[in-house]
Amino acid sequence: MADNPAPVQADSPEAVRYNRIRRWLGIADVGVAFVFLLVLLVTGWSGSLRDLAYRMGFGGYSLSLFMYLLLLLVISKALSAGLDYYGFQLEREYRLSTQRFRSWLWDEIKSFLVGLVMGSIVVELLYFTIRHMPEYWWILAWLLFMALFVAMAQLAPVVLFPIFYKFEPLENEDLRRRLVVLSQRAGTRVRGVYRWRLSEKSKKANAALTGLGATRRIILADTLLDNYTPEEIEAVLAHELGHQVHRHILKSILVQAAITFVGFWAANWTLHYAIDRQLFEFVQISDFANLPLIALVSVVLSFLLMPLLNAYSRFNERQADRYVFESIASVEPFISSMNKLAEQNLAERAPSRWVEWIFLSHPSISRRLAAAEAWNRTQAEHPQV
Numbered sequence: 001m002a003d004n005p006a007p008v009q010a011d012s013p014e015a016v017r018y019n020r021i022r023r024w025l026g027i028a029d030v031g032v033a034f035v036f037l038l039v040l041l042v043t044g045w046s047g048s049l050r051d052l053a054y055r056m057g058f059g060g061y062s063l064s065l066f067m068y069l070l071l072l073l074v075i076s077k078a079l080s081a082g083l084d085y086y087g088f089q090l091e092r093e094y095r096l097s098t099q100r101f102r103s104w105l106w107d108e109i110k111s112f113l114v115g116l117v118m119g120s121i122v123v124e125l126l127y128f129t130i131r132h133m134p135e136y137w138w139i140l141a142w143l144l145f146m147a148l149f150v151a152m153a154q155l156a157p158v159v160l161f162p163i164f165y166k167f168e169p170l171e172n173e174d175l176r177r178r179l180v181v182l183s184q185r186a187g188t189r190v191r192g193v194y195r196w197r198l199s200e201k202s203k204k205a206n207a208a209l210t211g212l213g214a215t216r217r218i219i220l221a222d223t224l225l226d227n228y229t230p231e232e233i234e235a236v237l238a239h240e241l242g243h244q245v246h247r248h249i250l251k252s253i254l255v256q257a258a259i260t261f262v263g264f265w266a267a268n269w270t271l272h273y274a275i276d277r278q279l280f281e282f283v284q285i286s287d288f289a290n291l292p293l294i295a296l297v298s299v300v301l302s303f304l305l306m307p308l309l310n311a312y313s314r315f316n317e318r319q320a321d322r323y324v325f326e327s328i329a330s331v332e333p334f335i336s337s338m339n340k341l342a343e344q345n346l347a348e349r350a351p352s353r354w355v356e357w358i359f360l361s362h363p364s365i366s367r368r369l370a371a372a373e374a375w376n377r378t379q380a381e382h383p384q385v
């Protein structure tokens, strides 16, 4: 440990408390969904809802399926509304949000509608494959889902994000020039850099590489652009560029494809198991009263895979950070931007090991800083000209 002179700044009780509450909110959210789906199946209420949906849908399959989904989403929204409101209040309580209640409510309504539209496409496709290929529906569904997933990744920056935030092309000439130099050095082309008007809703800062193909772009929150030095923003840009150089979006889609394949196989197996043993009210695979069971498989699988996926994400983040060290003149702006981000976002710099392992998609700030310091030391020992 003598080799590590970087002092780790202790987390304020405020930061610890805020992050702990956020984690518990996340767990409670999954818990509510899990219990809701289980209750629907065990009590047979899913069957009652299906009968009601058939009355609302005038007996037609597709319309009734839509009605069933609508009922499910309305009930689950009602169940989680309290937690959602608490989450909104939490951000305000810790002075991290600038959003007013009406704006938040409007966002909630919009995200419900977006969820309804996307959910409808998903379930209609799902039961279309089940009805037309009862044996191998899960393989066809998997292919269709991946196509949908790729289309969504491509459309998200131009269709989905603008529903909630405003974006405009970055106009800062100095930054543009720095980015061009950085990306040329990386041997890659940046399709666009956008200013993301996050300040209308939050005080937190953020940046991301989003989109696919022609819509691939780096988005930088105005809360970051307005408060960080050009060198610090360059470090943030270099990190996002690192994701691009290492093709992280494409790789994540491939990982997603593998997981979704296993997920569909597991859903098919579980459906047949439940039908064979007559565990629940549905006796046919095409009976959409079994939707909660498919959803349950997906909830359980994503919960179990969370540590694995987060580990993969942390690996990618470390790779992107290493790219920053290699591509900018000094790691100092990276270090100061990390410190600013931690403060601004009330992040835990040094969460416990298991918290990091299970919940965090990024390495903790203290680890990222330690990596930068270590890089600095190796450079001092073996300077490269």
Ligand SMILES: [Zn+2]
Pocket: 239, 240, 243, 317, 320
């Ligand atoms: Zn990143």
